Amino acid sequence: MVLVTGGAGYIGGTTARYLIEKGEQVVVLDSLVSSNIEDVPNGAVFYKGDVADTALVNEIVKKHNIDACLHFAAFIEVAESCQNPYKYFENNTSKALILFNTLKDNGVSKIVFSSTAAVYGEPEYTPIDEMHPLKPVNPYGLSKFFTENILSSFDASYNVRHVALRYFNACGAWGGSGEKHNPETHLIPLILQVPLGKREKIYINGTDYNTKDGTCVRDYIHVYDLAHAHYLALNYLRAGGRSEKINLGTGKGFSIKEVIEVCEKVAGKEINKEIRGRREGDPAILIASNKKAKEILGWDIAYNDLYDIVQSAYLFHKNN
Ligand SMILES: NC(=O)c1ccc[n+]([C@@H]2O[C@H](COP(=O)([O-])OP(=O)(O)OC[C@H]3O[C@@H](n4cnc5c(N)ncnc54)[C@H](O)[C@@H]3O)[C@@H](O)[C@H]2O)c1
Numbered sequence: 001m002v003l004v005t006g007g008a009g010y011i012g013g014t015t016a017r018y019l020i021e022k023g024e025q026v027v028v029l030d031s032l033v034s035s036n037i038e039d040v041p042n043g044a045v046f047y048k049g050d051v052a053d054t055a056l057v058n059e060i061v062k063k064h065n066i067d068a069c070l071h072f073a074a075f076i077e078v079a080e081s082c083q084n085p086y087k088y089f090e091n092n093t094s095k096a097l098i099l100f101n102t103l104k105d106n107g108v109s110k111i112v113f114s115s116t117a118a119v120y121g122e123p124e125y126t127p128i129d130e131m132h133p134l135k136p137v138n139p140y141g142l143s144k145f146f147t148e149n150i151l152s153s154f155d156a157s158y159n160v161r162h163v164a165l166r167y168f169n170a171c172g173a174w175g176g177s178g179e180k181h182n183p184e185t186h187l188i189p190l191i192l193q194v195p196l197g198k199r200e201k202i203y204i205n206g207t208d209y210n211t212k213d214g215t216c217v218r219d220y221i222h223v224y225d226l227a228h229a230h231y232l233a234l235n236y237l238r239a240g241g242r243s244e245k246i247n248l249g250t251g252k253g254f255s256i257k258e259v260i261e262v263c264e265k266v267a268g269k270e271i272n273k274e275i276r277g278r279r280e281g282d283p284a285i286l287i288a289s290n291k292k293a294k295e296i297l298g299w300d301i302a303y304n305d306l307y308d309i310v311q312s313a314y315l316f317h318k319n320n
Helices: 010-021 054-064 078-083 085-105 139-158 187-193 223-238 256-267 291-297 306-319
Strands: 002-005 026-030 045-048 068-071 110-116 161-167 169-171 202-205 220-222 244-248 273-276
Touching: 002 010, 002 054, 010 026, 010 223, 026 054, 045 054, 054 085, 068 085, 068 223, 078 085, 078 139, 085 110, 085 139, 110 139, 110 223, 139 161, 161 223, 169 187, 169 223, 169 306, 187 256, 187 306, 202 256, 220 223, 220 306, 223 244, 223 291, 244 291, 256 306
Parallel strands: 002 026, 002 068, 026 045, 068 110, 110 161, 161 244, 169 220, 202 273
Antiparallel strands: none
16 A cells, blocks of 8 residues: 555645545545645545654554555745744654654655755756756755755665655646645635635736746646656656656746736636735746656656646636
8 A cells, every 4th residue: 555645735635536546545644734634535544643653654554554655744835934944844854754764664665755846946047957956045945855865865775765756836626636725825826816706916026037028937737747747656666666856847837927817818807916026035937857757757748738727726716
């Protein structure tokens, strides 16, 4: 069976659903610190608890004969990580270390880890490939960078294999899972709150970047495609694949203005917006090279069209 930590959350929940659909038996371990019991996918065995609860993880691994772990559980807010770095290093790094050690002690030697484009920091070139220097610019990115390094050491010393998947901007909804972060800080759900009457307007933070229309450009990857990549990474490790760090993005960039335009088309109405100054620490352009994911995992992208991505999110938010 597969252990999915953070499997009540947005990406972990979607991936757990995807794995169940593929016939995998899934155990979800989630403390519900940023999710709800009803977000646990149907068909998963659920344990409410912390990834650093060694006794509980020991029990789960033994009882369910766990062969691999997909580790999603983490805190994810960049701004909060700058205000309270301890919270991020504790949960995303220290607790990951404890979890990996418990898994290792129980003979679980395959880990798929949720990493992030934030490990790269300010890009020196785009598209960003996996050889790009790693210079995280905030505690969130650092917490994931440290955890990637822990995994590299576990590989070298204990033969625990991993695939660290560096997601760019996760978005969209699938199988009843969508973005429900509290507070919400991600662009697409924030924009969609405006036509759905939950927010007065969307702020555009800076229009003087060196991009096509002056607003920041990002690579938006559908959560279904992330789930699919996790399934491929799991099977890659089961087939004896060596440890890898792999980007997950579409390789295409959309500016904030372009995303708002697509949201307007999907919602069928104009969206109230206001321009304000730049936010500190926002790089102008973040676009992934996804060549390695395609070559090593055989990954292909189902959601290539931003309209379809936004539409899936819109339908989710309308119904939830
Ligand atoms: N959302 C994105 O755009 C994005 C981009 C890059 C990387 N990531 C990474 O993907 C992963 C999942 O992100 P998400 O957007 O689904 O977040 P989320 O907040 O929706 O899900 C995280 C889940 O982990 C659980 N959790 C947190 N700490 C825990 C702990 N110590 N023990 C047990 N459960 C715990 C929470 O209750 C929640 O259900 C995270 O590791 C995040 O850093 C997300």
